[in-house]
Amino acid sequence: MATPVNKIAANGKGSQQGFVYLPLIAGWLVPGAGHFLLRKWGRGALIAASVVGMFVLGIAMQGKLYSNVHDVLDLLGLAGDLGNGMLFVLSRVLGLGADQVQVTTADYGTRFIVVAGLLNVISAVDAHNLHTGRKS
Amino acid sequence: MLRPSHFAAVVLFALFASVIFGITQRDTPQRMIRYGAYCFVLFVGSAIVLSWLMFLIAR
Numbered sequence: 001m002a003t004p005v006n007k008i009a010a011n012g013k014g015s016q017q018g019f020v021y022l023p024l025i026a027g028w029l030v031p032g033a034g035h036f037l038l039r040k041w042g043r044g045a046l047i048a049a050s051v052v053g054m055f056v057l058g059i060a061m062q063g064k065l066y067s068n069v070h071d072v073l074d075l076l077g078l079a080g081d082l083g084n085g086m087l088f089v090l091s092r093v094l095g096l097g098a099d100q101v102q103v104t105t106a107d108y109g110t111r112f113i114v115v116a117g118l119l120n121v122i123s124a125v126d127a128h129n130l131h132t133g134r135k136s
Numbered sequence: 137m138l139r140p141s142h143f144a145a146v147v148l149f150a151l152f153a154s155v156i157f158g159i160t161q162r163d164t165p166q167r168m169i170r171y172g173a174y175c176f177v178l179f180v181g182s183a184i185v186l187s188w189l190m191f192l193i194a195r
Contacts (some may be wrong), residue, residue: 053152105137
């Protein structure tokens with residue numbers, strides 16, 4: 001009789017090739033890349049379009065990219081922004097995003113950027129679960 | 137600079153978040169679509185209900 005643990009092990013047997021955390025790290029650095037590595041083209045494309053779309057809209061709304069930490073809320077915002085991986089680094093290098101929120105839509109933009117990062121982390125963990133066989 | 141209305145921002149947010157939730161929280165494509173649509177309706181619906189509540193409270 002197969003226990004849930006055995007089922008997970010059996011499902012993951014065929015997919016445990018190479019570095020086990022590669023889809024997780026790739027998915028974090030480049031939105032959708034974790035799923036592309038696992039040949040889940042449709043899911044990867046939708047994830048990439050959603051995360052990149054949300055991030056770009058946030059930047060277009062003059063959303064703030066967190067860089068300095070002054071209080072706990074800033075720290076949480078920075079953690080969310082870092083979830084965007086290379087998008088965040090690239091935007092910082094190019095000087096995109098606002099330093100200070102001055103209009104209402106910029107506040108929306110800031111939230112869009114943070115949530116895009118959080119959704120990207122969820123997607124990267126999903127790619128990891130697919131790789132290990134925890135999810136089919 | 138992009139200046140969407142409040143409602144447009146809610147719809148865009150709900151759309152992107154629902155796509156990710158659908159893909160990551162369900163296993164089969166059909167269930168992904170259903171769960172994504174469910175999340176989208178909940179996001180937008182709750183925003184509309186809360187907006188009316190705040191409107192009525194403020195009067």
